[in-house]
Structure formats: structure tokens, C-alpha cells
Amino acid sequence: MGNEFYKLSVGEKALKFINYMLIIALCLSIVLPFLNILALAFNAGKDAESGGIYFWPRVWSLENFEKVFESTNIASAFGVSIFRTVVGTFAGVLLTAMAAYALKSKTLPGNKFFMMFIFFTMLFSGGIIPTYMLYKSLHLLDNIWIYVLPGLYSAWNLIIFRTFFQQIHVSLEESARIDGYNDFSIFWKIVLPLSRPVIAVIALFTAVGHWNDWFTGAFYIRSEELRPLSTLLQEMLLSAEALRDTLTEAAGVANYERLAKIQVTANSLKMATIIVVVTPIILVYPFVQRHFAKGAMIGSIKE
């Protein structure tokens, strides 16, 4: 590689250099804001107000995190997020894969009709208000199962699963049938174990979707303790009122003297919350990152 480099013309060398520099700059544009937020989250809030904090805290403090956990519903929000991510992903992936396997069978009477029936839902939906009305009549509003039930099946994932299952060799299934397996046990004991890569990818994307969804918690849930992490953060970012309440709470009920004493500020609380929300994703990301990139390709095969 080194030799090759010396053979290049000056112009090409310059181009190469610029190319590397631009990519490094792009990477920095992603890493540096995170470092900045991290530094602010670990810096005493009142001190940060005077500015000048870049990528390292000036006055170290864990108070932001303490106050966030004391005075907001972040603990229960964490629980809600974990619950919906685990249960929603597990049930959703399993059920969708099962239906996709059934629809893979070319001999199944009505196969084409069912595919159209499902595919159509990707093109046209009733929209937000009729969906809201449906949830209302199903008593799903302000109910924790609203995070799981409407996401049990995904037409898009179903099509990806089906495409994958179609590539599994029929002879495997045929020989299992001779051994006395029924369709369900073939799916469970043969098809699922063979499909680990595609299951991993779809499970990861489903899990990220669950973790990141703030909309459901913001518009279909009323009780504070049923809100997931991302909704909690969204409210902190958009509503000054929610923040003021949190701050007063942090100081003890409307105790202005104590309010003057505590070191946290609206901004420092926000920073700590952002860190709490992204930490699980950042921790898991390096390990699953390869699957994700593969996932982009699976999605594109369809297109």
C-alpha cells in the first residue's frame, strides 16, 4: 500500500489527503457533541452556566444524575422502556416470523390473498385520528400494553422474513416431514435455528424502535409513571413547565431558599437525562454494529 502511494501524482495525493480529512471531520462532528454533553452532564449545573466547558468537566459533580433520579420518574420510565423493548421485541419477532413462515408455503390456499391483505396496509393506513379512536375503544389509552400490542406484527419485517425463509432448501423440510414433524415443529425446530442471522437483525431493529419511540408515550399515555425514557426526555426538552416542576421538586416543595442552594439547573438536568437515554444504545452498539449494517442490505434486497 505504501508503494502504491508514492506512485500517485501530487494532485491525487492531495485528493486522498482531503478525502481522509473530510471523513475525520465528519466523525468528529458526531463524537465531539457527545463529549460536550457528557462533560456538561458531569459538571455542576450552576458552574456550567458561565460557559467555557468543552470536552471535560470543570467542576466534577454527580448531582445532576442524583437529582434526575430523585425528582423525575426516570426510574419507572427506565422500567417501562426495558419492559416494552424486551417483551415487544420478543413477541413481535416470534409472531411475525411465524406468520411469515405460513405465508411462505406456495401450496397454502389463499396465500396470495393474505399477502395482498398484509401488503396493502403498508401503502395506506387510516392515519393518526382513526388509530387513536381504535385505541380508545380497545381501552389501550393509558394502558401499558399499548407499547406492545400495536407493534406485534410488522408488514415490512414479515416480507423480509418470508423472503429469507423462501431461500431455505425445501429438502430439509421434506425430510423432517417424513420423520413425522408437523408444520409447526418444522418451523420451531428447523426453520428458526437456520434463520438466526435474519432474526438477529430484525430483533435489533425492532428493539431500537421500541427504545426510541417517544410518540406513543406522549400522545396515548396520561399517567406519568407509564411513560418511557424517550418520552420523558422529549418532555424535558420541549416543555419549560415540566422542567420547572422538576427543579422545584429537586429543591423540596416550593422551597425557594433551597432552590437557590442546589447546583443543578434545567440544562444540566437535560444533559444528564440525555446521557441516561443514550447509554444503553452506545453500550450495546459496538457489539451489534455489524448486524445493523447487514440489516441495511437486507432491507435493500427488497427494493
Added chain:
Amino acid sequence: MQPVTSSVSSSVKPKSKLWKSISTHRYLYMMLLPCVIFFLIFSYIPLGGLLMAFKDYKFNAGILGSPWVGLKYFEAFFNSYEAKQLIRNTLIISGIKLFLYLPFPIILALMFNEIRSKWFKNFSQSILYLPHFLSWVVVMGLTQRILAPDTGLLNEIIAKLGGDGSTFYMMEANYFYQVMFSSFVWKSIGWDSIIYMAAIAGVSPDLYEAAKIDGASKLREIWHITLPSIAPTVVILFILSLGSILSAGFDQIYMLRTPGNMHLADILDTYIIKVGLQQGQYGYATAVGMMQGIIGFILVILANRISRKVSDTSLW
């Protein structure tokens, strides 16, 4: 008599065959049944709920029992002073995301293609894919902080360099499009480049060899070989994305909206949420959403047809 009996016997025979086939597939039907029920409830019932767009919805009477109002809500929307601005804002924002953004991930893919160092490529790609997995809530939290007046990172740096450093980027309408577009590029560019990289990887090396023999420079290689080779991919992806032209990205815009930029940031999606969920004008909001859905639907169908004609590739 004769023809009738024969027709009966021939229609019974396939029927019993059908039944037999259904019963041999009973396990598959059991696996499929919950799925069908799910889509019936969660997708098709809301489709029926679109009737609300033509009714004066009364809570006690339910959707079916409420009185018809015809196209009143559609007329009301198009006659409202907001309609023009909403449609304009939606088209501008999604236009920026469809047209202006289009070359960015392609350029990034071309740039990655020139990187020879494997670890550098893997490492930088890992970093650039990351924002795709963060929600818009988090991204906007970062943006708010970095762009904050005085103490935000950007303003601090500007002040250090001798500039003003007190601009409130999120509040000032002048900066709305810049903030919207750059945060969009920031979040999507890495991930969206993957598909173009795959397309570039598929270009035959023979073509590059031939170009090298002819003494073509790197830039000419890109212009005359790489770009024409990936053009079909670009065209398909672009045509398919046209269907979303009336949804400008609710999450991002909702988080980006401030009193200062509202006249630019109010789009159809945020409007539907406002009048529907927050003000309770169910019928009216359903009508606006339905109009958006129908136009999107027609565009997807058209786009698919064009894509099939142009490139022999289509979604169905």
C-alpha cells in the same frame, strides 16, 4: 338434466380437494390466524375509521351513528388561511430532504470507496452509522445544546474566533432551514451511504482497469464509470422516496419547532396532531390526514410504475 349434474360434480370435486388442502395446512393457518386478526383490527378498522372525515363525530353516537357532513372538512381545510402555508412548508421541507440531500450519501459512499486502510474505514463507518440509531428526541437534545446562545459549543467557538456568539439558532427563523437540513444530514448520511457503497462494490473492476490503461484520472473514473454504473440504484431509490413527499418527518420537525420558526416549521403532520389530538377536532383532522394519505398512495403507485418502466425494478 345432463349438463347440470356434470357441473355439480365438477364443482364438488375441487371443493373437497380444497378442503383437504386446507386441513393439511391447518398448522400453518393456526400460525397465520393471529396475524390476520391483528391486521384486521389494527390496520383495517382504522381504515373504516376514515368515515370520520365525512361525519360530524359525536362521542355518544359513535362513528357510524354520527351525522354525515359530506366534504365539509375538506372544503374547510382548503379555505382555511393555514392550508396554503402548511402545504408550502411541507413541500419545501420534504423537497429539501428528497432533492438537496440526494447527492450527500452518494458522495460519502464515493469517499469511502477511496479509503484503502481497512481499520480506518471500519472505524469511521461505525461512528457515522451511530446517529441512525438515536431517536430524533436525542438528536434534537444534542442540537439544542450545541446551538444554545452564549454557552452552546458553536457559539463558544464563534466567540473564541472573535465573532458575536450570542445567536439563538433554534429561535431564529433565518436559521431554520440550515438547522433542519444539517441535523438531517448528520443523522442520516452514514446509514444512507451503505446502499450506495454496495452498488459501487458491484461495479466490474474490468472497467477501472480499462480506464487506467487509457490514463484516466481518479475524478474521471468516478465521473465516467462509477456514477453511470450506480445510476439505476440512485434512480430507483429516488423514485420510491417520492411517495413520502407529503410527510416531511414528524419527529424532527415537532422537536425543532419553536415560537420563533413556527411559520416555517408547521407542516401537515404537526397540524394533524394539533387540531386532532390536542384540540379534539377529530373529523377535520381525519380529513386532512386522509388527503395526505391518498396523495402519498397515488405517488407510490405512480413511482412504482415509472420505476418498472425505467429500470425493470419495482416494489411489486
